[in-house]
Amino acid sequence: MxxxxxxxxxxxxxxxxxxxxxxxxxxxxxxxxxxxxxxxxxxxxxxxxxxxxxxxxxxxxxxxxxxxxxxxxxxxxxxxxxxxxxxxxxxxxxxxxxxxxxxxxxxxxxxxxxxxxxxxxxxxxxxxxxxxxxxxxxxxxxxxxxxxxxxxxxxxxxxxxxxxxxxxxxxxxxxxxxxxxxxxxxxxxxxxxxxxxxxxxxxxxxxxxxxxIIPDQPGQGIGPDLQLAEIENDTIQFSLTNSLPHDLPTGSFGEKELFLVLSWLPTDETAARKKIIIIPSVIAPGETKVFTTKLPKEGYRKGLSVDLFRFHESTEEDTLIRSYPLIIAPAQPSTPHDKKK
Ligand code: HEC
Ligand code: HEC
Ligand code: HEC
Ligand code: HEC
Ligand code: HEC
Known part of the structure; x- marks a missing residue:
């Protein structure tokens, strides 16, 4: 005492x-x-x-x-x-x-x-x-x-x-x-x-x-940045930059899988669609990786959003790292696919 x-x-x-x-x-x-x-x-x-x-x-x-x-x-x-x-x-x-x-x-x-x-x-x-x-x-x-x-x-x-x-x-x-x-x-x-x-x-x-916590402070350079690079026909390309001072995903032990979930609402239907892109390797600090993926032809009525997740082997849980809402804005008046027709 x-x-x-x-x-x-x-x-x-x-x-x-x-x-x-x-x-x-x-x-x-x-x-x-x-x-x-x-x-x-x-x-x-x-x-x-x-x-x-x-x-x-x-x-x-x-x-x-x-x-x-x-x-x-x-x-x-x-x-x-x-x-x-x-x-x-x-x-x-x-x-x-x-x-x-x-x-x-x-x-x-x-x-x-x-x-x-x-x-x-x-x-x-x-x-x-x-x-x-x-x-x-x-x-x-x-x-x-x-x-x-x-x-x-x-x-x-x-x-x-x-x-x-x-x-x-x-x-x-x-x-x-x-x-x-x-x-x-x-x-x-x-x-x-x-x-x-x-x-x-x-x-x-x-x-x-x-x-x-997993800090998420967009605009302050904290957290990975996702940018839409290009949309051509039904192919979309975007880049993910690791703006963190350590690897993405971080850690030396266990399996730590990183993946993107793309979500959109098709033009002709009401049910939302999802597509998962698994990021094959660790992104080093400052490094940018580019991903290209095809979207189905039916377009996206309410835009496209992307969520970045990581999977943890020890808890078998997916943790949300960051959401990028509406990286493509809602199609007005027509979707990129409609334009092409
Ligand atoms: C009976 C209540 C009590 C218990 C039990 C107790 N503490 Fe404290 N602790 C305090 C008080 C009161 C202070 C602030 C003391 C001061 O400022 O002089 C303090 C201060 C501290 C600080 C310093 C914080 C700082 O910013 O410098 C640490 C660290 C700490 N305690 C850790 C522990 C740990 C670890 C244990 C268990 C092993 C523990 N305490 C058990 C009452 C307690
Ligand atoms: C991994 C290391 C680590 C462990 C484990 C840990 N602490 Fe701390 N603790 C810290 C650090 C770092 C700070 C300084 C946080 C800050 O910047 O205010 C801190 C600050 C504190 C303080 C002073 C600030 C406050 O919140 O009042 C107390 C009291 C304290 N710890 C108690 C505990 C107790 C009780 C436990 C267990 C239940 C514990 N700590 C476990 C690293 C640890
Ligand atoms: C600029 C903010 C920032 C700083 C500074 C930072 N981190 Fe991180 N950290 C993050 C973000 C954002 C994530 C989520 C991305 C990931 O999982 O790789 C993360 C993830 C992690 C994870 C994995 C989290 C999990 O759920 O398993 C660990 C462990 C970690 N950091 C440890 C550290 C340590 C240790 C340091 C200091 C040497 C540090 N971080 C410094 C932002 C930061
Ligand atoms: C130098 C310190 C250190 C040593 C030694 C160490 N670990 Fe860890 N371990 C960590 C840290 C820090 C984490 C969390 C972040 C990371 O993965 O780097 C962790 C995380 C883990 C996880 C959780 C992985 C996940 O995906 O959530 C397991 C399982 C694990 N360690 C097993 C082991 C085993 C088995 C050994 C001995 C062969 C060991 N560790 C030795 C520091 C250590
Ligand atoms: C004595 C060793 C040790 C120290 C010191 C330590 N850690 Fe850890 N940390 C671990 C281990 C081991 C794990 C993984 C445990 C597991 O997953 O089973 C871990 C996990 C984490 C995680 C994953 C978060 C989660 O809840 O899933 C973060 C973030 C983290 N540590 C940050 C820190 C920070 C920040 C400090 C300094 C204030 C710190 N650690 C100090 C050993 C340590």
Missing amino acids: EIKPVQGSSLCHLFLVILCLNITSCSFKHLTEVQNLDTSAPTAKECGSCHVEQYSEWQKTAHARAFISPEFKLQSNQYQDQDCLFCHSPGDVQNPDREARSFNRNEGVTCVACHLHNGAMNGPHKSGALFSPHAIAQNDKLNSRIDSSQLCGTCHEETYEQWQSQRLKKQFPTCHGCHGVSTTRTHTKGTGFFSNMLVAFEPEHKVRSHYL
């Missing part, structure tokens, strides 16, 4: 601090006693009792599933392959020894792996609350380290190398700058009378969510 000197002589503050001390000194002892990650550390759920939002965001990520994912279990030969564990069930990621944890392994890339280093929680800010139930790093280097792409690059090695070389050409955001949602909040949330009072003494910070 670390206590700040009480500013002023507010009796109310003093009363609260004494109250907090009484409540916390017994129940949070294990948080303050954590020195390293050799034998044990608090679970994510325990951190989540105060960091309510961070915990619920993290639970939804691939980080929380990194160890229990059935695909990982299978490919790591039922966890026998020790080489996989530093990234899928890491100890202290800031420790150059790159060791795996032997406890709470089910939690995959868990809170303490990123935050606990040399007996203190490393976060982007210095301590600012009235009291801290655990030690907090008060060191500019450690504070900025947590917010760096380098931290992510400890495990996302190839992606990080690509980002680094693209950064030499353009001022791209950090990994978290694109993959986290910006929000303003206190570090903890109250879940009862006492915790509500404690949170009332915490400053708000501008932070980024732990939930990892």
